[in-house]
Amino acid sequence: MHPIILSALSISAVWFVLKIFLQRKGSRKSRPSGPTPLPIIGNAHQMPKNQPWMVFSAWNKTYGGIVRLDIFGQPVVVINSSKVAKDLLDKRSAIYSGRPVSIMAGELVGFGEVFAMMPCGSRFRNQRRMVSQGFKPPNYHNIQEKEAAALVHSVFSSPGSLFSEVPLRIGTIILKVVYGYSVKSTTDKMLVDTIEMMKIFNRTTSAGAYLVDSLPFLRYLPLWMPGSGFLGRAATWRAHVERASQNPYIWSKSNPGNGTTQIPNMCGTVLQKAEGELCADDQVDLQWAATAMFGGGLDTSTSAILSFFMAMILHPDVQIKAHAEIDAAIGTNRLPRIQDRPQLPYIRSIVSEVLRWAPPGPLAVAHALSDDDVYEDCHFKKGTIVFPNIWHMLHDPELYASPMEFIPERFNEDDAEMAKVSDLAFGFGRRSCPGKNFAEITLFAVVSTVLATCHILPGVDECGAKVMPKYAYTTGTVSFPEAFYLNLQPRSAQSFALISEAMC
Numbered sequence: 001m002h003p004i005i006l007s008a009l010s011i012s013a014v015w016f017v018l019k020i021f022l023q024r025k026g027s028r029k030s031r032p033s034g035p036t037p038l039p040i041i042g043n044a045h046q047m048p049k050n051q052p053w054m055v056f057s058a059w060n061k062t063y064g065g066i067v068r069l070d071i072f073g074q075p076v077v078v079i080n081s082s083k084v085a086k087d088l089l090d091k092r093s094a095i096y097s098g099r100p101v102s103i104m105a106g107e108l109v110g111f112g113e114v115f116a117m118m119p120c121g122s123r124f125r126n127q128r129r130m131v132s133q134g135f136k137p138p139n140y141h142n143i144q145e146k147e148a149a150a151l152v153h154s155v156f157s158s159p160g161s162l163f164s165e166v167p168l169r170i171g172t173i174i175l176k177v178v179y180g181y182s183v184k185s186t187t188d189k190m191l192v193d194t195i196e197m198m199k200i201f202n203r204t205t206s207a208g209a210y211l212v213d214s215l216p217f218l219r220y221l222p223l224w225m226p227g228s229g230f231l232g233r234a235a236t237w238r239a240h241v242e243r244a245s246q247n248p249y250i251w252s253k254s255n256p257g258n259g260t261t262q263i264p265n266m267c268g269t270v271l272q273k274a275e276g277e278l279c280a281d282d283q284v285d286l287q288w289a290a291t292a293m294f295g296g297g298l299d300t301s302t303s304a305i306l307s308f309f310m311a312m313i314l315h316p317d318v319q320i321k322a323h324a325e326i327d328a329a330i331g332t333n334r335l336p337r338i339q340d341r342p343q344l345p346y347i348r349s350i351v352s353e354v355l356r357w358a359p360p361g362p363l364a365v366a367h368a369l370s371d372d373d374v375y376e377d378c379h380f381k382k383g384t385i386v387f388p389n390i391w392h393m394l395h396d397p398e399l400y401a402s403p404m405e406f407i408p409e410r411f412n413e414d415d416a417e418m419a420k421v422s423d424l425a426f427g428f429g430r431r432s433c434p435g436k437n438f439a440e441i442t443l444f445a446v447v448s449t450v451l452a453t454c455h456i457l458p459g460v461d462e463c464g465a466k467v468m469p470k471y472a473y474t475t476g477t478v479s480f481p482e483a484f485y486l487n488l489q490p491r492s493a494q495s496f497a498l499i500s501e502a503m504c
């Protein structure tokens with residue numbers, strides 16, 4: 001062979017080997033680590049079905065703050081580190097604020113109409129604009145205080161009703177402020193339907209719950225085929241979701257001020273500002289924006305309030321301190337008001353500690369990356385699904401000593417420290433929760449009203465034995481405490497009177 005050709009071939013061979021070596025080295029360096037994937041299915045077999053945030057949190061020890069997964073070829077990243085979450089989801093929010101395409105919840109069941117599930121396009125912006133235009137939390141204090149008192153009133157007479165009373169009261173508040181609608185009874189269809197809709201949402205959006213989200217072709221399975229049962233369920237749920245979204249909106253539109261309508265309310269304000277000129281597309285957007293607000297607020301606030309009751313049973317010492325603060329700052333002749341917040345730093349600390357100890361949305365709602373990105377030598381591909389593990393961030397022992405303990409004192413009554421919890425618990429960047437202030441105020445109203453008037457005690461089981469709750473939570477986009485027994489005693493005879501007065 002001609003020597004020139006031989007040298008050219010040798011140089012090419014060396015270059016080829018070198019290139020592969022450099023590529024391998026580079027790609028190893030450029031990918032965050034994670035459990036070893038199998039061919040084709042990737043890490044699908046390792047996706048935890050129960051409380052995935054706990055398993056992801058345990059992976060932090062092995063793989064660090066960024067965990068890489070591959071689900072049938074779909075790149076997924078779990079962020080365990082709050083610094084990384086802030087660097088990417090807040091500071092680079094422009095490209096980290098998409099939502100993954102959700103076949104089951106979004107397309108088959110119909111939740112793809114709510115902005116919480118949409119990519120950041122014009123409909124998303126339109127619905128979020130309507131929320132900022134129509135949702136005005138400072139106007140709703142009376143409703144929040146009244147429902148906090150109603151909650152105490154009902155649970156006094158029937159402590160076993162806690163798990164149904166809390167969503168009833170939160171649902172009542174949100175239907176009022178979003179639609180102006182006043183719930184008539186516990187069986188009010190408007191309320192029951194919307195609560196049921198949220199159960200469907202939670203069930204269908206839970207990480208890894210439906211295989212069709214990883215293998216979209218499954219949506220085309222014939223209905224007679226074994227394994228296609230989810231398609232029938234999706235169709236039934238879709239009909240329910242459409243009804244539950246439409247009915248309160250239609251009511252709000254037809255009752256702008258019928259005497260019982262709460263004014264202002266979100267839909268009413270947007271409709272009124274448009275002076276009857278809201279086009280058909282905008283009407284559809286307003287209907288679904290309102291559904292997003294109801295949906296976003298119901299389960300999350302319910303979960304936090306149930307966690308509060310659980311924490312108080314486990315920590316009578318915290319109750320004693322809270323009673324002392326309320327008695328000193330407010331006295332015993334009236335209930336605390338929302339405007340008393342500045343005078344009640346220990347109560348504010350309890351609210352923050354509830355959100356830290358048991359964040360209602362432990363993995364937020366998954367974000368999606370809309371462009372390729374590089375962060376500290378890690379390359380993330382466009383389309384990567386990102387789960388911020390809020391639960392881990394708020395239980396990171398380097399930031400929160402004894403993270404499983406409920407310790408409101410950890411904040412030293414410093415609002416800046418409490419704000420660090422809210423900055424994580426309510427999500428990130430363009431997707432951060434639009435109900436944050438409203439939720440914090442609702443929680444304050446409930447926590448301060450309950451602590452001003454009640455001793456929260458462990459309940460007894462069917463055999464009369466006292467049962468302490470365990471830190472045990474359900475799996476879902478929103479996670480709730482597992483059922484526990486509770487006993488609520490009034491702090492004094494006056495407590496009853498104050499509660500009854502506040503409900504009028």
Ligand code: HEM
Pocket residue numbers: 115116117174292293294295296297298300301304359360361364365366367425426427428429430431432433434435436438439440
């Ligand atoms: C304790 C109560 C609450 C907590 C812990 C909470 C937490 C969250 C979290 C973690 C997210 C996801 C953010 C992300 O993807 O980065 C979120 C989104 C959302 N929240 Fe809340 N939330 C609460 C109450 C509320 C309330 C009261 C409302 C409305 C009245 C609400 C409406 C929404 C909506 C509409 C979204 C979707 C935002 C979007 O995708 O653009 N939330 N919330």
